[in-house]
Amino acid sequence: MQKLTNVGENLVNDIASRYGLSHGAVTHMLVAVNNGGGSMAQFNCPELGGSGQWMRGGMTMVGDMFNNGLKTTVDNLCNELANILSNNQIFPVIPAGTPGSNQWWPxxxxxxxxxxxxxxxxxxxxxxxxxxxxxxxxxxxxxxxxxxxxxxxxxxxxxxxxxxxxxxxxxxxxxxxxxxxxxxxxAKTNFADVAAPAMNNMPTNNNLSNNSLNNNNGLNSSANNSSSQQQSTNGNLDNNYSANTNGINNDNNSHNKQPIDQKDQKSITQTLDIIEKLAQLHEMGALTDDEYNTKKSDLLSRI
Missing domain, CATH: 2.40.10 (Thrombin, subunit H)
Known part of the structure; x- marks a missing residue:
């Protein structure tokens, strides 16, 4: 466990109490922010979603990519720890050449x-x-x-x-x-795979087109059957039947169109969310330009 000064211990205990975290979790984050010079932190804290990264200015990544509440907690915590480090003697002064000091090398x-x-x-x-x-x-x-x-x-x-x-x-x-x-x-980790499960579960335009085609085929069959019946009736019945059929078709269109529109809108929203996360990974250096552009193009092709 990293040693802290008396001032550091008091500050860590206060933060742990306010954030509902353990003393060890806050100390871990404090060391991570200190190692990042007060402007960034890379951490692996189970109480905060496992592995993650924070950069001052609002760029925060956590293990649970879509947990915005957790991102806000980590961002607030790291900003507070950075301010504490800049204004207090949190760690004991260690002689130069000693592990843990600012001049830690031999x-x-x-x-x-x-x-x-x-x-x-x-x-x-x-x-x-x-x-x-x-x-x-x-x-x-x-x-x-x-x-x-x-x-x-x-x-x-x-x-x-x-x-x-x-x-x-x-x-x-x-x-x-x-x-x-x-x-x-x-082993090297490819963070582009993080978005793969969500991408695989997303409906594609082909699936949406097939659903639309199937619905249209059903409507066309109904129209054909109606046409056959119209040929065997008189003019008045034709008019009544046509009016009723139009009403039914309009109801069917309204009934079938809503699920397709909702599914399409949901898939677009999911795609844009994943592109945003990939952009953050690309800015952090976790994805190369080629990996990012390939994934982005693949996602955009599904909209």
Whole structure:
């Protein structure tokens, strides 16, 4: 458990009481916001829907994608924690070179030319060395002949770390470990699959067209039968029968049209909601441009 100052403990207890959360859940979110520099947080908190991400300014993702109430709770909580961190000494001051401090890497490495943090993992890049801290444990890797130009972490995952060099994208776990424990090797998650169940259950235009065609066929058959009967009746009966038939057909059209319109409107609303979620995933970097455009085109084709 992350140590807090007396001020930090009091603030966490107050927030936990007001939000109906446990002390551990609030502390977890506090650490996540702190690791994100007070402007973002990536977390995995069961009390708040599992894995999620928050960015100051209103962009919030939770495990339950369509739970707007939970999104609002996470957004309010993270904003409050960010304000607390900027105005109070929440964590004890830790000497430089000690895990958990702002200068957490071994002092003999000097000053990094690049550093950052996401979730419970932090990294610092030095000449020929890469230092990584995961849950307070520091590991140092040999970067060999790689000229690191950027480090990234897979969205929604706490331990996947890759970097870009002149040789392309390299996973940290492929580098020689000098000191510490290696990072766990995890499978990559494709967040485009999150929307797949909803997409599979959505009615398509083809289904709607088939329903419309079937209904029209029923009306046409009724009209044909009426036409046969009209030929065997006199003029007055023809007029009466035609008037009655028109009334029946109008009722049938009104009866059949309503479910189709409701289903069509519902499918369009579902499609637009999913596109909005995919756009958020794309902005976060969880989806590539190709993945996003492909999914978006497929969804729009169903409207």
């Amino acid at each position: 002092s003999n490495l000097g000053n990094p030319f690049s550093s950052g943090a996401q979730n419970n993992i932090r990294y610092a890049v030095f000449p020929n060395r890469l230092a990584v801290e995961l849950n307070g444990q520091v590991s140092v890797y040999d970067t060999l002949d790689h000229n690191i130009g950027g480090v990234s972490q897979q969205q929604g995952n706490n331990t996947s770390l890759t970097f870009n060099s002149q040789w392309g994208t390299i996973n940290v776990s492929s580098l020689p470990l000098i000191t510490g424990q290696p990072l766990p090797v995890v």
